[in-house]
Amino acid sequence: MTDDLISKKELLDLTGISYGQLYRWKRKNLIPEEWFIRKSSYTGQETFFPKQQILLRIDKILNMKDGLSLDELADVFSPTLGEVEMSAQELLERNIVSNISLELLKEAGRERPLYALEQIMMLYVLDKLLMSGDITRQEGTLLIDVMSEHYYRFTGKPSELVLIRKMGVPSFMLVTAGTELYFDNGVKVVLRQSMGTFMEELKLKLG
Amino acid sequence: MEERNLRNDLNVAGMSQTAGGNFHRVSIDGMAKVNGNLDCTSMNVNGTLKMHGALSSESATINGMCTLNGPLISSRVRVDGLTTINGDLRSPELEVNGKCTVRGRVDGERIDIGGVIDIEGDVQCESLNVQGNIKISGFLNAGTVEIRLHTSSSAREIGGERIDIRRKEQTGFWKSIGLGGTPSFKSSLIEGDEIVLEDTEADIVRGSKVHIGRGCNIRLVEYSGELEVDPDAKVGSSQRI
Numbered sequence: 536m537t538d539d540l541i542s543k544k545e546l547l548d549l550t551g552i553s554y555g556q557l558y559r560w561k562r563k564n565l566i567p568e569e570w571f572i573r574k575s576s577y578t579g580q581e582t583f584f585p586k587q588q589i590l591l592r593i594d595k596i597l598n599m600k601d602g603l604s605l606d607e608l609a610d611v612f613s614p615t616l617g618e619v620e621m622s623a624q625e626l627l628e629r630n631i632v633s634n635i636s637l638e639l640l641k642e643a644g645r646e647r648p649l650y651a652l653e654q655i656m657m658l659y660v661l662d663k664l665l666m667s668g669d670i671t672r673q674e675g676t677l678l679i680d681v682m683s684e685h686y687y688r689f690t691g692k693p694s695e696l697v698l699i700r701k702m703g704v705p706s707f708m709l710v711t712a713g714t715e716l717y718f719d720n721g722v723k724v725v726l727r728q729s730m731g732t733f734m735e736e737l738k739l740k741l742g
Numbered sequence: 743m744e745e746r747n748l749r750n751d752l753n754v755a756g757m758s759q760t761a762g763g764n765f766h767r768v769s770i771d772g773m774a775k776v777n778g779n780l781d782c783t784s785m786n787v788n789g790t791l792k793m794h795g796a797l798s799s800e801s802a803t804i805n806g807m808c809t810l811n812g813p814l815i816s817s818r819v820r821v822d823g824l825t826t827i828n829g830d831l832r833s834p835e836l837e838v839n840g841k842c843t844v845r846g847r848v849d850g851e852r853i854d855i856g857g858v859i860d861i862e863g864d865v866q867c868e869s870l871n872v873q874g875n876i877k878i879s880g881f882l883n884a885g886t887v888e889i890r891l892h893t894s895s896s897a898r899e900i901g902g903e904r905i906d907i908r909r910k911e912q913t914g915f916w917k918s919i920g921l922g923g924t925p926s927f928k929s930s931l932i933e934g935d936e937i938v939l940e941d942t943e944a945d946i947v948r949g950s951k952v953h954i955g956r957g958c959n960i961r962l963v964e965y966s967g968e969l970e971v972d973p974d975a976k977v978g979s980s981q982r983i
Binding site for chain 1: 931935983
């Protein structure tokens with residue numbers, strides 16, 4: 536977690552939104568409760584937000600607001616899984632995953648006729664990481680394992696995906712968002728990304 | 743879950759103790775104790791109900807006395823008697839004309855308070871309308887807040903779009919019982935787009951259009967649009983941001 540915080544006043548200044556909007560979005564669950572960090576400052580209690588996350592989120596809300604209602608937006612940002620089912624063919628056609636990820640899934644023996652959102656999410660993450668060159672194919676297999684075995688445990692909760700390597704040996708982890716992790720010296724954290732961000736991207740693609 | 747209207751009704755007239763369960767219509771006319779969770783279409787309490795568990799009902803009307811040890815989830819709640827909820831209260835429509843104590847948080851759309859409500863947790867709703875006495879120990883987040891002060895009310899913090907807290911001249915019932923002290927409102931922080939205050943004591947008020955009316959005592963006002971201060975109000979300092 537970065538300690539980069541922004542105060543409420545600065546945030547409103549910077550984005551030009553009003554108190555009313557901010558509180559309305561909070562009520563609609565567009566901004567998660569845990570982002571409101573209360574700290575005492577010289578003027579008394581002040582509210583702070585994780586800077587990068589809140590700016591990104593507000594930017595998204597402002598840009599998508601016209602096309603979607605607030606409730607639909609809340610759906611996009613919520614970490615819960617909706618009801619979607621798609622075949623491999625559809626996923627390919629809609630450009631959500633590529634053939635490589637599907638092949639990898641086949642090798643791992645987890646091929647299905649229809650994929651639910653949870654599995655589409657897994658494929659999407661796999662595909663994104665493979666394509667960006669962050670992980671190797673072998674690591675992709677590990678990712679498939681950890682995601683299909685454990686991702687369901689985080690239903691409705693924010694989670695992060697962590698990839699570490701020690702002496703070239705990779706290992707994937709799914710952790711609760713914001714958890715502090717400490718390793719011995721030989722460990723390198725290759726990747727740490729919030730699953731929520733992936734889910735938002737995916738939901739926009741699916742929607 | 744089976745269709746709710748195919749279930750049995752639960753009627754208590756006299757004294758009775760039940761384990762809870764799923765029912766269609768529940769009506770308590772005497773004294774009842776429920777030892778588990780209740781799930782029903784409608785709940786009607788005219789006597790005394792003591793519940794150990796969660797109550798989920800499409801509508802709940804409480805005219806007598808009711809103590810819930812668990813959350814209350816309903817699409818419509820009306821309290822005309824005395825109710826204590828040792829848990830959260832979630833209902834799009836909440837109307838309190840008696841006295842209600844909630845030891846958890848309250849989530850709703852429309853909340854109308856004509857009596858007395860005491861909430862220990864946070865409150866979240868689209869509109870809050872108070873014509874009685876309200877005490878919120880947590881944070882109040884509401885689209886519009888309209889409070890007509892009768893006695894002393896408070897909320898730890900308020901955030902919203904329109905916040906309107908004004909004095910209501912006491913007449914009739916409230917004046918004759920003379921309870922609850924002079925009309926006043928206390929809060930540490932009030933933030934909103936349009937704020938109108940009277941008889942309010944607050945540490946910080948922030949908003950774009952702010953009116954500080956008679957009887958207010960505010961330490962710091964921060965505003966981005968316009969500020970009006972009544973000569974009868976005390977404002978420590980004000981700052982345009």
